[in-house]
Amino acid sequence: MATIDVRDLNKTFGEFIAVRDSSFTVDDGQFVCLLGPSGCGKTTTLRMIAGLELPTSGSINLAGEDVTYKRASERDIAFVFQLFALYPHMNVRRNIEYPLRNIGMPKADIAKRVAEAARILRIGHLLDRSVSGLSSGDRQRVALGRAIVREPAAFMMDEPLGALDAEFRHLMCGELRTLHDRLKATTVYVTHDQLEAMSMADRIVVMNQGVIEQFGSPQEIYDRPATLFVAGFIGSPPMNFINFVGALARGQREIRVGDRSQPVPKLLEDRADGEHVLGVRPEHVRISDEGWLRGEVYGSEYLGTTQIVTIRTARGRIRARLPADSVVPRGRQVGLTLKPDKLSIFDGATGRAIRTALHEGGLLHG
């Protein structure tokens, strides 16, 4: 088991910058997700850690050893591919034992290891089957078996559940996390599905256009997004944004949106007069007559326990998560209140979050 330390990693393909100045550390035994939209550089980062791509610059440290330019075969890393990449000309057992055959392990030990992996993954009955007849869930288990049988320093997983049906993906999410808790293996997991990342990861690296936007626990990323991108990417529906203009001063506890004032967590930074963005999660929006933000109900999506109500206001569309039983007819004029202690404020130009009491609380409790 090992710590993975990624420092100032860069990767360019010709003109295209796939990964830019990325740094993060995966502690021993941690489960870290690289999360972002497609083309954000998460898979490239994973492949560089595994040795399938060489970085343009930067360093990768695995268990205290610099492996930046080492061949994949010389790094003690297992990789689970999205499309499984099971060797089609070998049966299940041969696939799983393939990494062990190369290192000259005695046959009896190989058999023992394969049996153990098969037991953990509950695929013992499939060992002598051909891989081509297996369901995608079983193939995924075989691919995992081929990874865990080596007892590697770290696991790399590239959207391993991406090829599964939605229902089965949920089940495998739980199994993967259970497997991780049992093996305590350092794992880097790439996904574009925020639910997967939120439910499994100890920490999440949110990437966009080759840049790491935020590195933190799922709670941090959800409650205190570091950038507008993270705020808009995480959450379903994502955070609402309200643009406003004005100067901000340290210690201030409310902001002016147009001619109205809105209480916010205490500001810890000064900002010159400029464009800013107030961010509020749908669950922190309430309909009430004293709300300063007024608008017309545009529609609602019923989700069982809650409903998402869209309100058209002078400051843009705002979505509110309300109890499913509240009746909000379309076309009604309503007022909205925003829960003051949960609001985020962003710099409109850079997109970065402005530090508030929200972040201080995070440091105290996080």
Place this chain on the structure above:
Amino acid sequence: MSDNVTAHSVVEPSSLTKRIAGILVVLYAIITMVPLGWIVLTGFKSPPDSISYPPKIVFDPTLEGYCNLFTTRSRQTAEYLASLPPPSGTCESIARARNLVVVSESKFVPRFWNSVVIAFGSTALAVFLGTLSAYGFSRFRVPLKDDLLFFILSTRMMPPIAVAIPIYLMYRELGLQDTKLGMILLYTAVNVSLAVWLLKGFIDEIPREYEEAAMIDGYSRLQAFRKVVLPQAVTGIAATAIFCLIFAWNEYAFAVLLTSGEAQTAPPFIPIIIGEGGQDWPAVAAGTTLFLVPIVIFTVLLRKHLLRGITFGAVRK
């Protein structure tokens, strides 16, 4: 099954369509098989039967054609023949009946062997080189890749015989004229472009993840190529080998031009078998029949590779 159910099915062709297709296939098969059948029959005719008009469908089969193919004979006087001991073998008896004696074995067997060595040798070499270059073109960033591939393909844009004279002069200078090595190199050069293009297509279809998985599993790129890529490229390699072999086996023009003795292959040898009183058609037909056998065996042996989709289902597309 009742007609009104299947009549308008979009997927399943109607029984009438199937019947017409079946008839067309059978007709096509007959048209292609007739000349082959005629050659096989002619191989068992006597020389007079082979040139009789109208052609004989029914005739007394004889091995004379095959005997004439494998032997040389000389005409002798009746007195000399009478002084000989009784004929010892089939061919000897057939020859005696025409006032001939078998003198020696013909050159058919060595010529046939030349064909085997040159065709299989050049096929093996072309497929070997083709597989390696195709893998390189498929997997690595090769500078000027597209131009190189086009250049390789462009060697097939003219008929090979267009460069016959330069090659003849070059081979004379290099001492490769009428050598097996020369013919192997020549057929390899012609086939390797086809092999690269065909195999690149097949290797492109094999997902890179397999090699990456093998390299992650501790294997070098060469090992990954040998143990993971090659077994999956077998289908493509077999198909390519058949195409290369058919070309090298059947090639006539260069063989006529560049070989005359030592390295002469069967195609230029068979048509010029001369018997008593001109062209010995039964012997030519017998040689042609035997000439078809290796390619049929090779194709039948590799057929199961051509048909078997071994990568099916291993990767979810």
